[in-house]
Amino acid sequence: MSDTPLPAPDGGEPYLLTPGPLTTSYAVKQAMLKDWGSWDDDFRAMTSVLRSRLLDLIGPGRDSYDCVPIQGSGSFLVEAMLGSFVPQDGKVLVLANGAYGLRAAKTLDYLGRACHLLDMGDYLPPRGTEVAAILADDPAITHVLAIHCETSSGILNPVEEIAAATRAAGRKLLIDSMSAFGALPLDPEALGCAAFVSSANKCIEGVPGFGFVICRKDELAASKGNSHSLALDVHAQWETMESSGQWRFTPPTHVVAAFLTALDAHASEGGVAGRGARYLKNRDTLVPAMRALGFETLLDDRWLSPIIVTFFCPADPKFDFARFYDAMKARGFIIYPGKLTVVDSFRVGCIGQMDHHVMTRVAQAAAEALTEMGVTSAAPPATALEEKKRLAA
Numbered sequence: 001m002s003d004t005p006l007p008a009p010d011g012g013e014p015y016l017l018t019p020g021p022l023t024t025s026y027a028v029k030q031a032m033l034k035d036w037g038s039w040d041d042d043f044r045a046m047t048s049v050l051r052s053r054l055l056d057l058i059g060p061g062r063d064s065y066d067c068v069p070i071q072g073s074g075s076f077l078v079e080a081m082l083g084s085f086v087p088q089d090g091k092v093l094v095l096a097n098g099a100y101g102l103r104a105a106k107t108l109d110y111l112g113r114a115c116h117l118l119d120m121g122d123y124l125p126p127r128g129t130e131v132a133a134i135l136a137d138d139p140a141i142t143h144v145l146a147i148h149c150e151t152s153s154g155i156l157n158p159v160e161e162i163a164a165a166t167r168a169a170g171r172k173l174l175i176d177s178m179s180a181f182g183a184l185p186l187d188p189e190a191l192g193c194a195a196f197v198s199s200a201n202k203c204i205e206g207v208p209g210f211g212f213v214i215c216r217k218d219e220l221a222a223s224k225g226n227s228h229s230l231a232l233d234v235h236a237q238w239e240t241m242e243s244s245g246q247w248r249f250t251p252p253t254h255v256v257a258a259f260l261t262a263l264d265a266h267a268s269e270g271g272v273a274g275r276g277a278r279y280l281k282n283r284d285t286l287v288p289a290m291r292a293l294g295f296e297t298l299l300d301d302r303w304l305s306p307i308i309v310t311f312f313c314p315a316d317p318k319f320d321f322a323r324f325y326d327a328m329k330a331r332g333f334i335i336y337p338g339k340l341t342v343v344d345s346f347r348v349g350c351i352g353q354m355d356h357h358v359m360t361r362v363a364q365a366a367a368e369a370l371t372e373m374g375v376t377s378a379a380p381p382a383t384a385l386e387e388k389k390r391l392a393a
């Protein structure tokens with residue numbers, strides 16, 4: 001990797017240290033300065049290239065899989081996947097350790113599909129042994145849904161051991177890889193994954209507007225008639241794309257154009273490995289610099305993802321998150337409030353068009369913000385450290 005700083009994305013807007021939408025390159029934004037007809041051959045060709053290039057990212061198993069893009073944000077894709085691949089009489093084991101797992105369970109509820117929720121709380125990882133025990137106990141479970149990186153805490157869930165337990169029990173695996181695909185390796189064939197979903201505005205660094213399902217071709221063929229929804233029927237979208245090259249309803253044309261430019265940048269950065277290495281370096285620059293100020297991460301190093309990091313808020317009574325947020329924004333960085341129930345926290349995303357030079361400045365900005373508030377130590381409250389110890393056990 002060269003150490004030339006990435007150019008600032010624009011003319012002075014703050015960096016989005018948020019897990020999507022995130023900071024995109026100028027080239028990605030520029031790719032949208034044109035209108036395309038949805039029916040026109042040029043746009044159909046773009047759709048076809050998009051599908052094929054996404055499949056290139058999954059490696060040697062690509063011939064057994066297909067890629068179906070669908071309009072909407074990531075949650076639309078999770079709903080499309082659950083509604084299309086889980087038959088109406090199926091039952092899903094949802095492995096939740098944060099907001100996105102709980103949202104998937106709620107989605108199944110709306111869809112009228114049976115669900116067994118394993119709720120690990122805010123940030124404990126669901127382990128393979130727990131999955132195996134639940135599956136052995138309940139033969140009615142047909143599918144397991146895992147969240148690859150649970151973006152609400154930043155935990156990187158152990159998908160390999162979850163996949164192994166699911167395979168051993170003869171059930172089907174579905175993965176929400178929204179905030180991981182494109183930066184963390186995901187080989188669906190090796191995992192025995194029936195389908196997974198991701199979206200345009202996360203690790204591929206496109207703008208929001210569509211997501212995609214990557215699924216086994218045999219699962220796709222078998223999914224006809226399962227969906228509860230017209231707009232979110234993966235099989236119907238696929239059938240139309242195969243026969244006419246078109247999306248069924250108005251496609252997000254500009255978003256697709258931007259995404260193709262984002263895919264070019266992804267490839268020139270070295271694909272999944274290159275992108276993942278930059279994010280890892282972002283995290284490994286940010287975390288020690290924040291620790292040097294006294295901040296501590298929620299997660300033990302073992303579960304820290306290179307996607308987003310949760311920090312405890314300092315115990316110092318002079319610390320005020322709203323002021324901290326504004327002070328960071330004034331220095332060009334938009335951070336993210338935390339989502340934990342037990343202790344106060346905030347999150348800093350490591351994904352998007354930024355590199356470790358930027359992360360060094362993020363920690364400098366945090367130091368200045370603390371000084372501005374009169375906070376002398378960023379050390380978290382004792383209760384937070386007890387929580388953390390519980391997690392490490």
Ligand SMILES: *Cc1c(COP(=O)(O)O)cnc(C)c1O
Nearest residue numbers: 073074075100149151176178179
């Ligand atoms: C971003 C994300 C989603 C989708 O959220 P939207 O707000 O609908 O885009 C789903 N799951 C995970 C893990 C995510 O990070």
